[in-house]
Amino acid sequence: MCGIIGILGKTQAVPRMMEALKRLEYRGYDSAGVATVADGRLDRRRAPGKLSALEAVLADSPLAGLSGIGHTRWATHGEPTEANAHPHMTDRIAIVHNGIIENFRPLKDELLATGVRFEGETDTEVVARLLTRYLNEGLAPRDAFRKTLGRLEGAFALCVLISGDDDLMFGAREGSPLVVGLGDGENYLGSDAMALAGLSNRLIYLEEGDWAELKRGGLQVYDAAGNPVTRPVTLSQVAATMVDKGNHRHFMQKEIFEQPTVVAQALGRYLDPNEGTVRLPDMPFELADIPKVTLVACGTSYYAAQVARYWIEKIARVPVEVDIASEFRYRDPVYQAGGLAIFISQSGETADTLAALRHAKAAGQRIAALVNVMGSTMAREADLVLPIHAGPEIGVASTKAFTCQLSVLAAFAIKLGVARGLVDRAREADYVSELEQTPKLMARVLHNDGKMAEIARQIADARDILFVGRGIQFPIAMEGALKLKEISYIHAEGYAAGELKHGPIALIDEKVPVIGLAPKDELIDKTVSNLQEIMARKGRVVLISDNAEHEDGLLARFPMPPAGDLVAPILYAIPVQLLAYYTAVEKGTDVDQPRNLAKSVTVE
């Protein structure tokens, strides 16, 4: 979602801020802006649309200054117009904001009643006007900022410049992440490590309620009560070069093709091939004592949770509950004492998943976070962190994070089985050697990408596409449908193959392609019968399978290598990613930043 950069630097801020905003494009946005303070005077440029629009504005009307704040905005309150774009500015301050100010209406009414005029419709402008009022009342900047924070409710990260002082910047974090970057005679603020990649690798993650006063030569962090505090400095692993497409046309393509490498990396952290064992990070609780596992996530991460349910129940015989984070905490879930709740999130910041994590924590559950971003809020609030080691994922549509999530969840399921005495040494070693084959098999699937590009050409004109699978392939069918709809804008749904006859088969005619996921396992005959029922109704079936026996009447078959239950879901994720990718390319959509979507969904 929205991205923030703030620079108190020694060289011109605008080009550096534009670089940082480009690194933040992956988060999704629909307008952008920058402001500087130079010789005490604030000025800004903003534009709706992509950063190229802002670049054009800046080319016409450059903005000088060594201190600046910049923002990419994903509209929540008010349309993506120039007036609603950040920074918001008064004669006293300029401000950028991520998140939502929940009490903005009463605050706005209060300000309107005192004669304050508003330019736009955003909740952020309320913060700008309130801070200005306190400065106009004579409060020093630090006191005015602190007093303003005390009035705000909701989730926010703020970054503020003050007129009249080129060496002063404030930041605050409440529910939305904000990171301080430490430079050499410079200091920075950013919404994540990616914003600061290339500027600084020495980072301070502000904690909930923290706020900070930055100068070029110094920094003071305060906690919510206003006490000066020292927060640890961490070294960022995110290099500016990671935000590079290499010789790929899109980040999504690069990330799909990176999967054998990153899955090998992830498995390398969790498997010991010499010993034939799974190793997990140190546990603050006994795995063997866990009576129930609750898996909670959103979107693609939720489908990873659904696959994990099959593994955990089958291998470790522990009951598993799976839910969508936005539903979970509002349905008053029944927790089991001593239960383990695992929250799966690439970003570690998704607002609904974080809220669900806090709900489970307050109920006394043991909390694990399976995340890609180690400094993320979920990682910091969990009892146990299971990193997925996928490296930065820039494409909005999640690909490599999904297969790395699955790899780690497979390792977790095996370890749980070991802890419960259901998986002996020999079986564990078999599982480990099976999982070890995954990267090699993934590379074989990717080798056939040209075939999927052809299939994509044949289905790209469809209005609706169905994905079907049984058992552990059912979540992959749903993931395939999600991937396709989010980047190609073709309506798609994933169904359990056995459910078609209970309604969805009414949709089938010669215009509806159906993608069948059918590895040669104990369910293949049933899935194939379901696909034959579709073909009997003129549906155009694409079969993704290692079984070459059922090719009659198909629109196409995408060949897969044979794989067992542990590897097959990871492997079958690839053809559905490729299908979505090539279909989107065929349709000419914006693959890496599909319309209306944001990478890190930090509002509920």
Ligand code: F6R
């Ligand atoms: C789809 C996609 C989203 C995310 C979802 C959760 O391709 O990327 O559905 O999976 O928004 O995000 P995280 O995993 O960051 O919590």
